Amino acid sequence: MTATQERTSSGEVGRDRRRKEDQRLITGRTRWTDNIQLPGMLHLAMVRSPFAHARITSIDTSEAKAATNVVAVLTGEDVKDEQGSLPNAWPITPDQKAPPHPSIAVDRVAFAGEIVAVVVARSAAEARDAAELVDVDYEELPAALDLKDAANDTTLAHPDLGTNKSAFWKFDSAEAGTGGNVDEAIEKARGDGIVIEREYRQQRLIPAFMEPRSVVVDPTGEQITVWSATQIPHILRFLMAAVLGVSEAKIRVIAPDVGGGFGGKLQTTPEEWATFMAARRLGKPCKYTETRSESLMAGHHGRDQWQKLTLSATKDGTVTGLKVELLADMGAYISLVGGGVPVLGAFMFNAIYKFPAYQFNCQTVLTNKTWTDAYRGAGRPEATFAIERLMDELAVELGVDPLEVREKNWIKHEEFPFITVCGLEYDSGNYEAATAKAKEMFGYDELRAEQQRRRDSGDPVQLGIGVSTFTEMCGLAPSRVLGSLDYGAGGWEHASVRMLPTGKVEVITGASAHGQGHETAWSQIVADRLGVAFEDVEVLHGDTQIAHKGLDTYGSRSLVVGGEALVKAADKVVEKAKPIAAHLLEASADDLEFSGGKFSVKGTDKGMAIGEVALATFAAHNLPDGVEPSLDSDATYDPVNFSFPHGTHLCAVEIDTETGGVKMRKYVCVDDIGNIVNPLIVSGQVHGGLVQGIAQALFEEAVHDEAGTLVSASFVDYLVPTAADTISFDTAHTTSPSLTNTLGTKGVGEAGTIASTPAVVNAVVDAIRHFGVDDVQMPCTPARIWKAIHAHDQGGGTPTPGDAAPHFDEQDVADRTAGADDTAGGAQ
């Protein structure tokens, strides 16, 4: 029941256009970075540290250098004066501690997987063979691995810093003047109300885009050309120039076809830097493509927080305050956005609710694990998880339906625009409408009745119903706000519209798609705006020599920021064409109206299509005096506010209480993302987002062993869900158009991921709450669920008798039992 197949307006916008991008992708006519072959191209292989923390005592490269077709071997020592430090664009406090981040480690490694040497050879296979010959001696150092231990400085990740604490960031509604004093609210509730105190774990995740990262650097032209599987060609160009001491004008960055990102390619990487340095030294095109293990081990990770939460409410369930205390694991280095990720969640813990008092505290912590940064949702999934889990706990405390306690506290539709306890202005929304629709589609009351029946009959398969009524802030972001948060850049976006003499239109966008379908959606917008055919619009992006200006794609920003830039550029084209059309039609510009791609003289049948104006402008034989012979227009748009999509997600799971196995039965979501440009593309964004959020709830976790080695470093161990693990979804929409952009759109790229995780975990906990369970740590594996069910009986303490599992040998049983102990995390 997806709302995809209907046309919701007479124009292109709202139509479920099939994507322009597909033709090349379904026929294999693709330009992935790794496809690029250049004459004389050399290939890189990385030598990576097997230790989480160690001093490099010596590196012997002689054997590798002597290997067949090896051209060079670079160590940190070789490049220490040119490599600089990989950038952190968001120092969240003035005193943030951030260790220098060399691309190639010089004398110390700080996580397992860090690059210690680079082998350059004539083929990738020869480079990898020779990488095995690089002999590195390490002196192992104690590693800071556990986040809580690291926060206590038990072991130092970077001894020179003297502490693992990178930055402490706080927002307090009383201090900000946006709300009351949270400590007073909690104190009062301890006396005469309800206080819910919980600690939740946001496990470490890996973005796991399907295309491994790849970079090609060609230094043979006037510009050094960099192809990279990146989300951020413009930011990469700027930062490469800034760090590596090359004029920005001498670097051209191209993001060709990019196979997914999800935040994982929102980074300036050691691999890009190393390839750039190798190409510059050797004067030859160089390529590096990572293996999947390298990708999982050394590409940045996401999430990884402990969340301590205190919610206060009156006895009738009105929330009076929320206090958040976070520990956020940065890994070994402060990455590009780094500590900014939890800060992006700081204003979202209050979610859709009218909390009068709020405080957010976040301590970012350095450890000897892979560095963390943005992963789909970045900060907002963590916030949404926390509050949506807490609202369920509050409902249980009150003995009411979880939707009832939410409704009691949420912002009513007639209260928009609403200024939250964080000082953000939510422009529009209707939580009642989305919830009503979702309940109806879900069959909420029937499922609740079935749940009761299964409870009453002691059915070994129990049903759980999970709720998540989310909102998020996306469309990053108003530059002034970013400035006030000490982010290093703005949040505008750029677009150009070029009118070709044949009437075709070239659109250039600073957004950099990697699967989102911008070529299609942007064509729809321009087709409507200029009254030209969808097929006549060509969208160009992802090459800094073509799309010279932009801030790229992340944070569900492309449509709400980049789309608005496009609208403004297209409108400028019309404005520029108008006096020319008036001149050619021998009319006054004031008498012209533009509609359906045509300028008409009011009250006459005289008119001229914009394509005709474009041709006449190209010829320039007969233009009004002083008018430039061009309709081409640019616009750079800085958003006035964030975008606040919202929605109600309902999930039903069946739990086999005998095995702990989870089966998803039904998932309904009704998202309000404002006006929709292309419902087909939106459905895809929602489905994919849902599965990533569901994966956090049920499957995925980056696991390090006690030595700091990532043990989930292949797709054998890092459990990206398959088709067989997932179900088909019931998605629909309600529409409260955004008031902050012309098209009335809101972001959708991250919505599914942000909303779904708590819906699923709430469903899991709901299914087994009658066993005394009030939490199951993510991912909610069968082992964890089973242990949670049996936490209060003898079941968890009794080892499986050998004869109950005759197909296991004794050693096997012992291993499994020991393993099960490690996955504790059940009821508290």
Add this chain to the structure above:
Amino acid sequence: MTKIEVTVDGAKYADDVEPRMLLVHYLRERLGKTGTVVGCDTSNCGACTVHVDGRSVKSCNMLAVQADGHEVTTVEGLAQDGELHPVQKAFHECHALQCGYCTPGMIMQSIDLLNDNPNPSEEEIRTGLEGNLCRCTGYHNIVKAVQTAAGGAQ
């Protein structure tokens, strides 16, 4: 070096290859068949899926020398005379791809699945595609595309 003769997408090739060269690398690096991609190196993701003598094979899991004397079809060889294969059409029609990186393998596996079972249930489709990972679509529209292609074939 070992001499092999392989037919790929209808054209005959003869090459000397290193015995350790994987079929996927042979396709990509020697023949320029870059439509077939590498996603994981461990035969989990299926992005490299091609057909060998009409059956789906993960080409990262087969040596080029093992393809000697066999017929390989990649995603680039599916369209005939400019006409897309019904499964390619269904992927486009149902928006069963976003970034497109898993798509070649997903299409090749879907064709294999439908060859085995022309009228699969949703569950059979999901099980049949279990060896192919997609990070973008959540599989919803991929399943729909396979259903659509199956319906269209009837």
